[in-house]
Structure formats: C-alpha cells, structure tokens
Amino acid sequence: MTPVPDDAGGWSWWPAPAKLNLFLNITGRRSDGYHTLQTVFRLLDWGDRIGLRLRADGQVCRQGASLAGVAEADDLAVRAARLLKSSANIGHGVDIIVEKSIPAGGGFGGGSSDAATVLVVLNRLWKVGLDEDGLAALGLRLGADVPVFVRGHNAWAEGVGEQLQPVVLAPAxxxxxxxxxxxxxxxxxxxxxxxxxxxxxxxxxxxxxxxxxxxxxxxxxxxxxxxxxxxxxxxxxxxxxxxxxxxxxxxxxxxxxxxxxxxxxxxxxxxxxxxxxxxxxxxxxxxxxx
Missing domain, CATH: 3.30.70.890 (GHMP kinase, C-terminal domain)
Incomplete structure (x- = not known):
C-alpha cells in the first residue's frame, strides 16, 4: 500500500488502511444522545487507496467511478477536503479518486480512513501546517473513528471513540x-x-x-x-x-x-x-x- 506517483497525470496515491475493533463495549449515553464506549482499534495493512491531484481553480471534485449509493457531497473523502479547505482558507483545490477495497458497512472504518488520509495528505500538499492534534480535531467533526486514522497508531479508545491512548499489540x-x-x-x-x-x-x-x-x-x-x-x-x-x-x-x-x-x-x-x-x-x- 505504497503511494504511486503518476507524474504524467499529476496524481499521487496514498493508503487508507482498514481497522478492526478487538473488543467493543458500550458504557453509557451522553446528554446529547451519543453513546460512550470502550474499544481497542487495530490498524491493518489492507485498505483503500486515495488518489489526489491538485487543482488551481479551488474546486474539490471526485473523479473516477462513483461510490455505490454515496453522493459526492456525502463522500467523507470529499467532505474532508472541503472542511480542511474552508477551515484553513485555502485557495487551492483537488481532484480525488477513492479506490475501494474496504466494504461499506462492514465496520472496518473505510470512510473514516479515506477522510483521514485526505486530511493528512492535503495538509502537506496544500502546506496548511496543522499539527496532529489539529487534524484529529477536524477529523472528529467528520466522524468518531477519523482521529485514530489521523494519528496512525493502535489505540485504546473511550468517549465516542475519540479519546485515544496508544497501545502496543503483539504481531497478529x-x-x-x-x-x-x-x-x-x-x-x-x-x-x-x-x-x-x-x-x-x-x-x-x-x-x-x-x-x-x-x-x-x-x-x-x-x-x-x-x-x-x-x-x-x-x-x-x-x-x-x-x-x-x-x-x-x-x-x-x-x-x-x-x-x-x-x-x-x-x-x-x-x-x-x-x-x-x-x-x-x-x-x-x-x-x-x-
């Protein structure tokens, strides 16, 4: 899952890994209706690929095959790019291709990982300069699982999944x-x-x-x-x-x-x-x- 630059087309390709929850308990419910939980996130060497190509016209556009049942405006990868662009007042745009391997609705974190990869890579390509905490905070606005993919380490999680503590897991x-x-x-x-x-x-x-x-x-x-x-x-x-x-x-x-x-x-x-x-x-x- 290494990025494959395509100089002719201006694309670079980046991994968006899947995750497993090695256990998951629900411990309560907050006043806003969200449930609190405890879990361990395990990252995998398998997942989606994200293609990014910078644009000068400020547009954020999804390219390639449409994701089944997901409108462009609802695509978490597109939403992540637009959120970063608006939050940092960036004039650049980007084309995005999402090559799916992670099945939708499987609990493997595919959409969240796609969003995290877009945030992290565009933070570099657009020279935004946010640190890990800033990117994780933006990611949380997109979904509770996005921060663990932004931070990129196996973690014990609490809250709605955003309170993360790195853990060392045996090879498996x-x-x-x-x-x-x-x-x-x-x-x-x-x-x-x-x-x-x-x-x-x-x-x-x-x-x-x-x-x-x-x-x-x-x-x-x-x-x-x-x-x-x-x-x-x-x-x-x-x-x-x-x-x-x-x-x-x-x-x-x-x-x-x-x-x-x-x-x-x-x-x-x-x-x-x-x-x-x-x-x-x-x-x-x-x-x-x-």
Whole structure:
C-alpha cells in the first residue's frame, strides 16, 4: 500500500488502511444522545487507496467511478477536503479518486480512513501546517473513528471513540470476512436488545484477555442471518468476532501461515481474506518515504 506517483497525470496515491475493533463495549449515553464506549482499534495493512491531484481553480471534485449509493457531497473523502479547505482558507483545490477495497458497512472504518488520509495528505500538499492534534480535531467533526486514522497508531479508545491512548499489540494476522450486509448504525444503537451499560474496563483487562466481545454482536446475529452464518463458519477455524458496528467478522492468528491455512478451509463462497495487523499506519510510513 505504497503511494504511486503518476507524474504524467499529476496524481499521487496514498493508503487508507482498514481497522478492526478487538473488543467493543458500550458504557453509557451522553446528554446529547451519543453513546460512550470502550474499544481497542487495530490498524491493518489492507485498505483503500486515495488518489489526489491538485487543482488551481479551488474546486474539490471526485473523479473516477462513483461510490455505490454515496453522493459526492456525502463522500467523507470529499467532505474532508472541503472542511480542511474552508477551515484553513485555502485557495487551492483537488481532484480525488477513492479506490475501494474496504466494504461499506462492514465496520472496518473505510470512510473514516479515506477522510483521514485526505486530511493528512492535503495538509502537506496544500502546506496548511496543522499539527496532529489539529487534524484529529477536524477529523472528529467528520466522524468518531477519523482521529485514530489521523494519528496512525493502535489505540485504546473511550468517549465516542475519540479519546485515544496508544497501545502496543503483539504481531497478529487475521482472517477477515464480509457477510455483505449493511445495517445502519443508528438502527443498531436503537435496538432494545443492545447492552448500553457495560461496566468501565481498564487496559489491563484487555491485556489479560478478559475483553474480547462486541456489544453489537448479539443484535446483529439476531437481525442478520448472513452475519450469523459467517460467524458460525469462522468459529470452525478459531474465535470469531465482530468488528465495530458493522457486519464484518474476523479471527486472529499468531502467524500469516496459520491464517492462510485456516482461510483455505473456509467455504469457497465466503468472501474472506488475510490481513496483517500493523503497529503503525501505512499512511504514516508512506508520508515518510515521500
């Protein structure tokens, strides 16, 4: 997932990595209606690619194939560019191409990661000069998951997901699967069976292995037969888990070979792949090389 400059076309290409939630508890509800949670974000070596080409006319335009069901004005990558442009009073514009690999609605953070990559890279290309905290604050205006992608490190998260504390995670590989269904997050939060009052945990609880569940899993298993079927299939190769508030599922392995062998034993019709957990975002690595 390294950027590929295209001097002839003026494009540069940048990674927008996916994430997993290694556990997710909902601990309460704020007065503004948002729920508070605790989770651990794990960044992966797999994700989308963002193409950027500067424009002199000040326009922010999405190019390439349209994203299914997402209008340009609603595209988080476009919104991120327009937010940075307006906040910093930048006269330049940009063309944006989003090459999707991360399935929408899977809980892998695709839209949030796309937005973070646009913010971080345009901050450099437009010479805006915001620091990490400033970019993370802008990202939070776009979505609760955007700051972790801006900062680019695995993290223990609290609040609505924006209170981040870096954590060191052991090397791991994952068999990741997409059931292909998308349930709107507000519908899940409104489900009467959702557990919203989990007790506050500590990082030490996660390190001991006592935290591994996801508050949305029982709700999704009941609402979506496809999610239930994928979790059952994955449970034959290891401990199957749900990520985020989406339908994506995964199993963790200590080595790439073990993950690949396990994936080979899954039904051929199951959309699954192997991804590595990383200690640092591929985006940060790409920025340092360019």
């Amino acid at each position: 590989w994952y068999v990741v699967a997409d059931p292909g269904v998308h349930v709107p997050t507000p519908a899940l939060f409104a489900d009467p069976d959702l557990t919203r009052d989990s007790p506050m945990a500590k990082i030490e609880d996660f390190a001991s292995g006592s935290l591994a569940g996801n508050a949305f899993e029982p709700v999704l298993r009941r609402r979506e037969p496809a999610v239930e079927a994928v979790l059952v299939a994955l449970s034959r190769i290891g401990t199957a888990r749900l990520t985020g508030s989406g339908s994506g599922c995964f199993v963790e392995f200590p080595s790439q070979a073990a993950a690949a062998e396990a994936k080979a034993g899954l039904p051929k019709e199951l959309r699954a792949w192997v991804a590595a957990g990383v200690a640092r975002s591929p985006l940060l690595e790409a920025l340092e090389r360019n």
